[in-house]
Amino acid sequence: GEDVEQSLFLSVREGDSSVINCTYTDSSSTYLYWYKQEPGAGLQLLTYIFSNMDMKQDQRLTVLLNKKDKHLSLRIADTQTGDSAIYFCAERDNYGQNFVFGPGTRLSVLP
Amino acid sequence: DAGVIQSPRHEVTEMGQEVTLRCKPISGHNSLFWYRQTMMRGLELLIYFNNNVPIDDSGMPEDRFSAKMPNASFSTLKIQPSEPRDSAVYFCASAEGGSYNEQFFGPGTRLTVL
Numbered sequence: 061g062e063d064v065e066q067s068l069f070l071s072v073r074e075g076d077s078s079v080i081n082c083t084y085t086d087s088s089s090t091y092l093y094w095y096k097q098e099p100g101a102g103l104q105l106l107t108y109i110f111s112n113m114d115m116k117q118d119q120r121l122t123v124l125l126n127k128k129d130k131h132l133s134l135r136i137a138d139t140q141t142g143d144s145a146i147y148f149c150a151e152r153d154n155y156g157q158n159f160v161f162g163p164g165t166r167l168s169v170l171p
Numbered sequence: 172d173a174g175v176i177q178s179p180r181h182e183v184t185e186m187g188q189e190v191t192l193r194c195k196p197i198s199g200h201n202s203l204f205w206y207r208q209t210m211m212r213g214l215e216l217l218i219y220f221n222n223n224v225p226i227d228d229s230g231m232p233e234d235r236f237s238a239k240m241p242n243a244s245f246s247t248l249k250i251q252p253s254e255p256r257d258s259a260v261y262f263c264a265s266a267e268g269g270s271y272n273e274q275f276f277g278p279g280t281r282l283t284v285l
Binding site: 091093095101102103104105108148152159160161162163164 | 175204213214216262264272273274275276277278279
């Protein structure tokens, strides 16, 4: 079945860049998403990328997609303490409504 | 719009009791998802509905769990009887039809079964 993998933890210093990585197995994935979950809250969509793109930039966020290697990354420039959260990678194919979420990467931003 | 609404936000119950979690999706959304989140297993999809019809319930852990969507604006997830291992945060999410289909998550219900 489909599988999405992420490293579970990442620590960075405030002001540095964070790079969160994700790998997926479903080659038919059409959309790939990054969600953010702050403590005690639900998930919120940060950004998404369509599978025919290899990069998307939105302010401090840069998403890179390597479709050949089925690798997705999220780069957060100038990481702030408010960026501390769990970041989930998710994929969806073009056929169904179902999302497959990764286990989430807990980002800790150190002062 | 108020977003996806879930109630209660917190529930504490004793083993063996029935628990009902409620969800009101965003108006106009035709897909609804129930997820469970635990430290051990992460975020798991339990069931999802499209146009009030259950499409995939393969994630429902066992017969003690049931979900209904009697109309487009309301869904329930019931656990009967509840067990301590059901303790988790349960999220409801909704999405509208369309190409990129963002899922909007509710705030979750934190369930503790003693």
